[in-house]
Amino acid sequence: TVSGSLSCSVASTRHSIELRPGARTCSSNSLYSAWLGCPRWLPREVLASPPMSELGKGERQLSRLIRTAAPAETEAAYRVVIDELPIPGTEAGSGVRFVLRYSVPVFLAPPDAGAAAEASAHLNWNMRADGERAVLEVNNTGNIHAQLAEIQFVDNSGKSIKVHRGLLGYVLGGAQRRWLLKAPADAFSQGGTLRALINGSAWQQALSPVEPAP
Numbered sequence: 001t002v003s004g005s006l007s008c009s010v011a012s013t014r015h016s017i018e019l020r021p022g023a024r025t026c027s028s029n030s031l032y033s034a035w036l037g038c039p040r041w042l043p044r045e046v047l048a049s050p051p052m053s054e055l056g057k058g059e060r061q062l063s064r065l066i067r068t069a070a071p072a073e074t075e076a077a078y079r080v081v082i083d084e085l086p087i088p089g090t091e092a093g094s095g096v097r098f099v100l101r102y103s104v105p106v107f108l109a110p111p112d113a114g115a116a117a118e119a120s121a122h123l124n125w126n127m128r129a130d131g132e133r134a135v136l137e138v139n140n141t142g143n144i145h146a147q148l149a150e151i152q153f154v155d156n157s158g159k160s161i162k163v164h165r166g167l168l169g170y171v172l173g174g175a176q177r178r179w180l181l182k183a184p185a186d187a188f189s190q191g192g193t194l195r196a197l198i199n200g201s202a203w204q205q206a207l208s209p210v211e212p213a214p
Contacts, residue, residue, distance in 0.1 A: 045069040046078055046106075067108060075144045076108040077172050105170060107145055121146035121173065125194060125205055129185035129213040136163075136179045140171040147199050153183075153207070155192035163194075185210055 046067055053061040065080070082102040122142040128135050140146050147170055151163035163183055171177045191209035195202070 048080075065106065071108070071110065073110055075110060075173060077145055077170075078106045078108070080104045080106050105145075109144075120144060121171075121199065123171070123198070125207070127188055127194070127207055127210050129210055130180065131213055132184055132186075134181045134183050134185040134188055134210065136181055137176065138171050138178075139176040140173055143173040145173060145199075146171045147197075149197040150195075152195040153188060153192055154195065155188070155190045157190060161187055168196075185212065 046065055046069075049064045049066055050061075051063075053063065055061050080103070082104065084099040084101070086097070086099055120142050121140055121144050123146055124139040124141065126137040126139075128137070136151075138146075138148065148168040149164075149166060151168055153161045153163050155161070161183060163181055164179075168179065169177060188207065188210040189212075192207055193204050194207045195204040197203070
């Protein structure tokens with residue numbers, strides 16, 4: 001049996017996480033990791049206050065994110081990992097009880113107002129064939145992340161294909177990502193227009209015909 005839930009929301013302007021339990025009391029522990037970087041865990045660079053909370057049904061807890069290291073000149077990207085912990089004495093008999101882990105992206109803008117104003121994502125897109133499947137490659141030459149969602153393709157005959165519903169993923173500044181799509185490569189053989197939401201804003205780009213894989 002499974003009961004209850006834990007949800008969280010991010011107030012990015014305050015650098016905080018709000019935890020809201022569902023139908024049961026739960027406990028959570030926040031861990032902070034570098035999204036891409038040398039050490040996997042950087043607990044001293046970004047801390048949570050409080051780092052651990054116990055919430056009853058209907059209660060809320062605001063956990064603030066505190067940056068202890070010197071701010072970088074470019075955008076810093078992290079994932080906040082929130083673990084739900086079992087509470088002793090609340091086992092649900094012989095039933096199966098699950099605890100959940102949430103991973104929330106957090107982006108810290110550079111403190112310099114001029115650098116923050118000039119921050120932008122510049123994306124180069126490429127579609128190619130990998131066997132019978134299509135591969136989407138995105139290179140971000142900008143200095144902030146790009147969130148990709150709601151990918152749609154309209155070929156030159158006007159036929160529309162929903163490439164991906166919802167969030168596809170993130171491409172950090174100076175990084176490249178590659179996705180193997182469910183759509184077959186021949187769906188893009190005529191060329192057309194690729195449309196998407198980039199950081200919540202509508203975007204489109206002409207796409208050359210995709211050649212069959214050798």
